[in-house]
Amino acid sequence: MAAEIAVVVNGVRSVVPTGTRAREVIGDRSAVAARINGKLSDLDCVLEAEATVEAVGPESDAGLEVIRHSTAHLLAQAVQSLFPGTQVTIGPTIADGFYYDFAPPRPFTSEDLPEIEKKMRQLAKANLKIERSEMAREAAIALFERMGEHYKVEILQGIPEARVSLYRQGEWMDLCRGPHVPSTGYLRAFKLTSVAGAYWRGDEHNAMLSRIYGTAFATKEALDEHLRLVELARQRDHRRLGREMGLYFFDAIAPGQPFYLPKGIVIFNNLIDYIRRLYRRYGFDEVVTPQLYRNELWHQSGHWENFRENMFLAADPEAATATIDTGAEGWRTGYGVKPMNCPGHTFVYRAEKRSYRDLPLRFAEFSRLHRAERSGVLHGLTRARVMSQDDAHIFCTEAQIEDEVAMNLAMVREVYATLGFAQVEFKLATMPDAHLGSVEQWRMSEGKLAAALKRNGVEFEENPKEGAFYGPKIEIYVPDALKRRWQAATIQLDYNLPERFDLSYTASSGSEERPVMIHRAILGSVERFIGVLLEHTGGILPFWLAPEQVRVLSLSEKVEAYAAEVAALLRADGFRASADLRNEKLGFKVREGELAKVPYMVVVGEREAAARSVAIRLLRGEKNQSASLEELRARLKSEPLPG
RNA sequence: GCCGAUGUAGCUCAGUCGGUAGAGCAACUGACUUGUAAUCAGUAGGUCGCGAGUUCGACUCUCGCCAUCGGCUCCA
Numbered sequence: 001m002a003a004e005i006a007v008v009v010n011g012v013r014s015v016v017p018t019g020t021r022a023r024e025v026i027g028d029r030s031a032v033a034a035r036i037n038g039k040l041s042d043l044d045c046v047l048e049a050e051a052t053v054e055a056v057g058p059e060s061d062a063g064l065e066v067i068r069h070s071t072a073h074l075l076a077q078a079v080q081s082l083f084p085g086t087q088v089t090i091g092p093t094i095a096d097g098f099y100y101d102f103a104p105p106r107p108f109t110s111e112d113l114p115e116i117e118k119k120m121r122q123l124a125k126a127n128l129k130i131e132r133s134e135m136a137r138e139a140a141i142a143l144f145e146r147m148g149e150h151y152k153v154e155i156l157q158g159i160p161e162a163r164v165s166l167y168r169q170g171e172w173m174d175l176c177r178g179p180h181v182p183s184t185g186y187l188r189a190f191k192l193t194s195v196a197g198a199y200w201r202g203d204e205h206n207a208m209l210s211r212i213y214g215t216a217f218a219t220k221e222a223l224d225e226h227l228r229l230v231e232l233a234r235q236r237d238h239r240r241l242g243r244e245m246g247l248y249f250f251d252a253i254a255p256g257q258p259f260y261l262p263k264g265i266v267i268f269n270n271l272i273d274y275i276r277r278l279y280r281r282y283g284f285d286e287v288v289t290p291q292l293y294r295n296e297l298w299h300q301s302g303h304w305e306n307f308r309e310n311m312f313l314a315a316d317p318e319a320a321t322a323t324i325d326t327g328a329e330g331w332r333t334g335y336g337v338k339p340m341n342c343p344g345h346t347f348v349y350r351a352e353k354r355s356y357r358d359l360p361l362r363f364a365e366f367s368r369l370h371r372a373e374r375s376g377v378l379h380g381l382t383r384a385r386v387m388s389q390d391d392a393h394i395f396c397t398e399a400q401i402e403d404e405v406a407m408n409l410a411m412v413r414e415v416y417a418t419l420g421f422a423q424v425e426f427k428l429a430t431m432p433d434a435h436l437g438s439v440e441q442w443r444m445s446e447g448k449l450a451a452a453l454k455r456n457g458v459e460f461e462e463n464p465k466e467g468a469f470y471g472p473k474i475e476i477y478v479p480d481a482l483k484r485r486w487q488a489a490t491i492q493l494d495y496n497l498p499e500r501f502d503l504s505y506t507a508s509s510g511s512e513e514r515p516v517m518i519h520r521a522i523l524g525s526v527e528r529f530i531g532v533l534l535e536h537t538g539g540i541l542p543f544w545l546a547p548e549q550v551r552v553l554s555l556s557e558k559v560e561a562y563a564a565e566v567a568a569l570l571r572a573d574g575f576r577a578s579a580d581l582r583n584e585k586l587g588f589k590v591r592e593g594e595l596a597k598v599p600y601m602v603v604v605g606e607r608e609a610a611a612r613s614v615a616i617r618l619l620r621g622e623k624n625q626s627a628s629l630e631e632l633r634a635r636l637k638s639e640p641l642p643g
Numbered sequence: 644g645c646c647g648a649u650g651u652a653g654c655u656c657a658g659u660c661g662g663u664a665g666a667g668c669a670a671c672u673g674a675c676u677u678g679u680a681a682u683c684a685g686u687a688g689g690u691c692g693c694g695a696g697u698u699c700g701a702c703u704c705u706c707g708c709c710a711u712c713g714g715c716u717c718c719a
Contacts, residue, residue: 099714107646110713196714197646204716208646211714239712243654252692252710310718369719374644375710377717387719475719487719525719556676583676591680605678617679624679 097215127185256385263547277643289344381531470496
């Protein structure tokens with residue numbers, strides 16, 4: 001081995017003795033880790049050959065990740081010292097922090113967090129050195145076996161490498177790939193945020209572990225700023241906005257189902273009207289099919305087998321035995337409320353003899369769908385038990401698939417751009433392990449979806465094995481205020497349903513062929529979309545969607561009649577206008593208008609009444625533009641209506 | 644469904660050791676006649692989520708159920 005090696009540190013070349021540690025060649029004392037030949041490593045990593053070394057600062061993405069990962073270890077150390085008998089499992093970093101899953105004698109509660117956090121601070125203050133070591137995998141298994149860490153043993157048994165790395169800080173140690181900060185003193189700004197249950201390895205058949213979430217930053221200031229932003233995001237929660245803006249509410253009498261108030265349904269209806277206008281342009285035909293079907297339908301469609309747990313079922317009161325699922329033929333007497341429109345649409349398809357000249361056929365429907373969601377998953381409008389989708393089923397030939405998917409993607413892009421969603425995530429969900437059809441057919445359909453995506457020039461990632469069992473799909477995700485991702489739009493290929501319902505069309509050759517079905521929704525669930533849209537906009541909706549578009553504020557009793565006349569005039573023009581004639585000061589009325597997020601406030605006092613004019617105040621305080629009544633009406637009429 | 648937490652007036656929340664409840668906003672009434680994010684005063688409003696149990700006595704302690712919140716699993 002050479003006595004000296006050449007290193008390039010942050011772009012500067014030098015020669016150091018072999019065995020020098022990365023920390024020694026990096027001058028920067030604030031560094032939390034090193035990048036050696038591009039690989040993230042500990043600062044104590046020994047340099048044994050020529051290397052390029054870069055400092056990883058605490059504020060960089062990689063540095064933050066190291067800090068968070070090390071903080072997760074600190075958490076585990078604190079927990080094991082406070083709660084003997086607790087086993088550790090895994091503790092990864094996540095988008096804004098980290099978590100650690102434990103198997104404790106009793107589950108943790110949020111009341112345990114302050115004590116754990118206090119212990120973490122003590123351990124951080126002790127500035128324990130964090131040391132890496134390696135050992136043979138078998139030796140590590142024996143070691144953790146002795147320590148009673150059965151989950152770690154299970155993890156080790158799944159690791160292919162012969163040698164594994166361990167990290168020790170003080171008396172405590174953990175199996176870990178690293179890297180970590182050099183000592184616990186580097187961890188200064190962290191906070192434990194919540195506790196939750198989580199299944200071991202994410203499988204609900206496994207044991208329920210106790211998970212603790214936390215976050216960590218390079219500085220106290222960055223941590224405080226993050227906590228402040230989280231708090232601001234909470235105020236955008238659509239459940240809060242829905243109540244504050246008087247849009248909808250929920251009641252225990254109908255779990256998971258919104259009561260839309262007059263203002264809320266305005267948003268709902270205008271979104272649907274917008275999609276309807278697009279349907280005229282894109283060539284869709286709207287239909288309405290039944291809500292309640294004999295269970296025979298669900299047997300034929302496969303929903304009985306695959307979706308029954310999520311369906312609301314009802315007995316037939318006229319049946320001799322009014323049961324739902326008892327006895328061999330019991331199901332025939334029952335009904336099921338539709339959770340999807342697709343089976344109904346196959347009946348629309350079958351209503352006539354179809355030929356290749358008819359295709360593609362595009363049937364759209366906005367009917368309400370009901371799904372018996374498990375109680376723990378409900379989440380305001382974004383996860384409800386009733387929803388209306390801007391649903392459509394396209395029946396086409398194999399050769400038409402790519403064009404159809406590309407056309408629907410264009411529609412998706414138009415809608416999301418119009419509604420102001422700049423960062424939409426596209427995913428291509430591919431063949432799952434349990435699937436119908438041949439691998440070749442799957443790869444071909446996936447290729448068609450990918451080609452349609454590329455034709456639209458959108459970036460997308462694969463979502464491996466996440467396709468439906470009957471075909472691949474394109475999923476479109478949008479984030480809520482807390483950056484949780486919700487699936488909105490979807491485009492799915494389906495070879496199964498046409499088969500089950502024996503659909504066919506006459507080809508030009510005269511032979512009977514099987515059409516392909518494409519399920520697609522642009523907004524997805526209109527409920528979910530409204531929820532995400534409210535969080536995205538903070539409730540400040542575009543003019544065409546605003547429940548109340550104009551509010552006329554009267555300055556005193558003397559101008560009551562004029563204010564009412566202005567509002568009536570605007571209503572006659574078709575605007576959603578109201579007048580606030582209450583005996584209150586202007587400042588109070590303006591405040592309420594702001595809180596209600598009315599885009600136009602129109603102030604009228606004696607000056608305006610005399611001149612038959614108004615003072616326009618836009619939302620967010622852009623104020624005081626005097627205008628004649630005609631100017632106001634012209635201005636409102638120039639507000640764009642999309643589609 | 645699972646883990647943890649929460650549930651008090653329309654909304655947001657206090658309520659100590661077990662002795663049958665309080666504020667602000669909203670509502671209603673009145674005064675004020677208002678110029679761009681909260682005028683003042685008064686009045687009314689509660690089976691303390693629901694049901695059992697312990698106790699002389701339960702908003703408070705115990706159990707069950709329901710709903711909600713944060714996660715997990717599932718999913719649009």
